[in-house]
Amino acid sequence: MKIICEREPLAAAFQLAASVAPARSPKEILQNVKLTVADDKATFTATDMEVGIRLELAEGLTIESEGAALLPVARTNAILRESTDDRLTIETDDAGVRVLGSRSKFRLPGANPDEFPRVVGFEEEAYHEIPVRLFRQMVKRTVFATDAETGRYALGGVLLELEGESVVAVGTDGRRLARMQGSGTAVGDHKTSGTSTIVPTRAIQLMERAVVDSDETVQLAARANDLLLRTERCTIYSRLVEGRYPNWRQVFPQRENASQIDMTVGPLFAALRQAAIVTDHDSRGIDFTFAEGTLTMEANTAEIGESQVQLPIAYEGESITLTMDHRFVADFCKVLDNESGFILEIESGASPALLSTEDGYGYVIMPMARER
Template sequence: MPASLKVNCDRTALVDALALASAVVPSRTTTPVLTCLKLVGTDGELQLRATDGQISLALTVPGVEVASEGEALVPADKLGQIVRTCEDSTVALETDRNVATVRGDGSTFKIYGYDPKDYPAARETQAGAAFQVTAETLRRLIARTLFATAVENARFAINGVLMERKGKRIRLVGTDGKRLAVAAGGCTGDGDMTLIVPSKSLNILVKMLGDPDSNVTIGKSDGQATFQVEGVGTLVTSLVEGTFPPFEDVIPKDQDKRVTFDAADLAAAIRRAALLTNEESKGVRFAFKGDTLVVSSRAPEMGEAEIRVPMSGYQGDAIEIGFQPAFIIDALKVVDGQQVMVEMRSPQKPGVFKVGQEFTYVVMPVNVA
């Protein structure tokens, strides 16, 4: 492959690809080449590659004309900043040794890079038991579980999302020990597969799922998972080690009080009540009785709030229970526009929020006495 790379790119498409690839680049590293993106022009396509040692991403940039095949290794931040600030519809990029030149109408930038040979080799997995799911389904499942994962926790296995495939069903599970989100959908093929995917990897993957009709092929081997997104690129990630908690034991089976709400209406009431909470009084009280839910809050030296929400079809005795409002709003946001069933047992037991068989959210109560 010739050393000199020459390409003409649609600026908007390149900006989007650079932003996505740069999300993989580590913010701190003792290995300078990892702060770079590898650009590979071959077979009429331009590919961007990024890695942090645990995640590897290869993207195909649309709207590119490859005038001369070659490779370049360019600092991600500078390349991204330059292309974003260009106002042209197209930009030209070419390399000479380790110098990359970016040209627009009336502007020229030279960026000092590195030898492409110094970049880590592309990670590949031989996934023997791959299956497919639509981008629309996978995006929905990630959105409904990723928010509930632990940011930092000594139990490393809950720093990721459990991805469990059984036959033609796929289920994702996220938890931080105080709440649990389970989302299910359909996939193709037969067989079983279990993965614990790091949260960072899923945050990047979800940005690759813009076309709802594209297919995503998921495979696993040697402690790695591969996500090949049709028409976009491939993400390879190391998996989280350890055993995911036995989450099915956490989902209550004996709830005897239930009612259904519009998710957006319930979220709006909780947001209003949460306006009068503080660090000392984080909880919001939910009082279910008859045909009315009263959502209330009280914070010393701040004030009180009481929001009344009509309800119909309530089953069970009256109950008052406290929840942290942010935890409930997080769940209602990802099912906005749908009906959500709320199930309870007692003020000391977890509450359950459900959307059919596709979404189950379990959240621990808080003391609001």
């Protein structure tokens, strides 16, 4: 095998594939990326046996001979990162793999690429096709709310519900819940079943990173135990999280007497950051007091200090004080543009707050109990 390739697209493709490979594993072969050269393209595959990726590279590539090689992740990443050459040559011989630049030579050990586990391709006839912009929003607006640190495994991923034109993504850690919905196209009568299509947080983040601006759509195929994503240049496979997701629809408040307040992300986020200056890890609650025409945010932390920040709002009604974790409100602001408008719905200090946008995004924050 021998290829000559522009370094930047080579490095980008390798680094994305390498992000799947485990840093440590009893199977040392998994700490490599397999490079296969055939049919006028180079294909990078990597897996940790839970998540797998097949990534094709054709741009900036000259193929002199076909074949396959295993590239050790750490050393190859370092070579591609530190090299100053515009083009690099990768070739194999009986002694291993050589990476050549105009003024540099590297030899890496070469394991047998035939022993590398197979990473499945996308051969499904039933799948959902989703616009790239919507898919990215679905991931970015929900993945931060998942819970990857506790033993509640079903919350350690994003729930996908795909049926007909309806596509929904949900993330929750039990204290807040994010839901993004939109429209896609079902091919071959594809649909998910119940609340079991839970994609691990790490895997769905990889899927979002693998999508590029030139992709118009992504294809998602849910099976009994795994999910496949395909774009024009890559396929990603992920096992699903075991367990069943909670009934997230019951979390969304259904109430008749709530107050709905039109707000803009930028001013709220700026005021929130000021109020949060005197909070710490153990004291994260901020009192949000909604009164006639004004939102007042107050924090009080022993040995750190107090803050009070006011923001004009379009609110008329009785004063309501709701204590919320400032990080949860900030997370909502971070995934939207500063100019974005949203509706903040509140009912009482003991009821959850609902933040929603016109494009299908809903976010529920449970109130905190806090002693002054």
